[in-house]
Each structure stands twice: as C-alpha cells, then as structure tokens.
Amino acid sequence: MKLKExxxxxxGDKGNMSNIAVIPYEERDYHILKEILTAEKVEEFxxxxxxxxxxxxxxxxxxxxxFVLEESLGGxxxxxxxxxxxxxxxxxxxxxxxx
Numbered sequence: 001m002k003l004k005e006x007x008x009x010x011x012g013d014k015g016n017m018s019n020i021a022v023i024p025y026e027e028r029d030y031h032i033l034k035e036i037l038t039a040e041k042v043e044e045f046x047x048x049x050x051x052x053x054x055x056x057x058x059x060x061x062x063x064x065x066x067f068v069l070e071e072s073l074g075g076x077x078x079x080x081x082x083x084x085x086x087x088x089x090x091x092x093x094x095x096x097x098x099x
Contacts, residue, residue, distance in 0.1 A: 006097035007033065013090035017052075018087045019070040020094055023062075030063035037097055042067050045097050046090070049074075067094075 004031045018063040022037065024030050032042070039056040046054070052070025059066060069090065 001099060002095065003037070003099050006099075007095070009091035009095060011087035013073055013087035016071050016073050016075055018072045018090050020067045020069065020087065020091045021064055022067065022094070023064040027063050033065065033099075034058065037065065037068065041097075042069075042094065044073065045094065061096045 006026065007022050010023065012019040012060070020042075024033055029072040037056075039054045042056070043050060043054040046069060050069045050072040052072065054070070055068045057068070059064040073084065073087075
C-alpha cells in the first residue's frame with residue numbers, strides 16, 4: 001500500500017531544508033509507521049535530492065512524525081530553479097511511498 005492510504009502530511013521549508021510532518025488518519029497506524037517509516041527509508045526515498053541526511057522526530061503525544069530533510073532544496077527555495085522541490089511537493093511525493 002502507499003503511505004497516502006493511512007496518513008497525510010503537512011510541510012514547510014526554510015533555507016535549504018524541508019520539513020515533512022506525517023500524521024496517520026488512525027491512531028493505531030502510528031505504531032505501525034513507527035516501525036516501518038524510518039529516517040533511513042525516507043532518506044533512501046529522497047536520495048536523488050536530499051544530500052544532508054534525514055532526521056525523524058517522534059511525537060508520541062499527538063501520534064505524528066516530523067522528518068527534517070537537510071540540504072534538500074537545491075540551496076533554498078528562493079535560490080533553486082526547481083519549483084517542485086518546495087516542501088509541499090516533497091510531502092506529496094512522500095505520500096506515494098510504498099510501505
């Protein structure tokens with residue numbers, strides 16, 4: 001299945017970093033995602049554009065994750081010629097990940 005079947009995203013970008021929050025629709029799916037949606041898996045998914053690594057933050061109290069993708073926006077949103085690298089586009093792309 002694709003991630004979008006059990007979760008949605010909220011995103012942002014600052015400088016050369018993108019921030020993707022992943023929030024499952026159902027509380028019970030948080031524990032499943034905790035096992036399979038690792039920083040390493042997200043980093044591999046974005047390997048062609050993310051050059052500074054990925055950090056995952058677990059927000060157990062609200063059943064969500066926050067992924068920070070370092071060096072992923074081609075120098076920054078205002079410097080990059082690739083409009084599709086903005087945070088919102090990366091969040092939508094992540095939802096297409098097979099889990």
